[in-house]
Amino acid sequence: MLTPESDSRKTPRDEEKCPRCEGPLYGYPEDRGAGSRVVAERHIVICSACGTDEAIRDSRGDAPVLPGEWPIAGGPRYQLPRP
Ligand SMILES: [Zn+2]
Structure with missing residues (x-):
């Protein structure tokens, strides 16, 4: 498994987490979230x-x-279907 430090393709943007589910905020380079x-x-x-x-x-x-009620505020973490 690659760590963020060893993967030069990773950017700070890739490390951003969704405040609602704590999953990756952006799924692909052009993803602007919602x-x-x-x-x-x-x-x-x-x-x-x-x-x-x-x-x-x-x-x-x-x-x-x-x-x-989001995890960032101490709420439960939801499992969402991801492609
Ligand atoms: Zn989310």
Whole structure:
């Protein structure tokens, strides 16, 4: 297994973690993530998988997972399907 120090292709951007699931924030070089829809300004960047999860919850009428419930705030960690 490569460590970040030994892999010259890794950039600081690759190390960024999604505040909602603690997974990688960006899945590929052009990935811009998603603006969380649980805040009106949509200024909190989350990963695409979380963005999709929020969209599905919203369309189902399920309660959103608010930032205070995210792992970064001590909440549980969610397992999301990743491609
Ligand atoms: Zn995420």
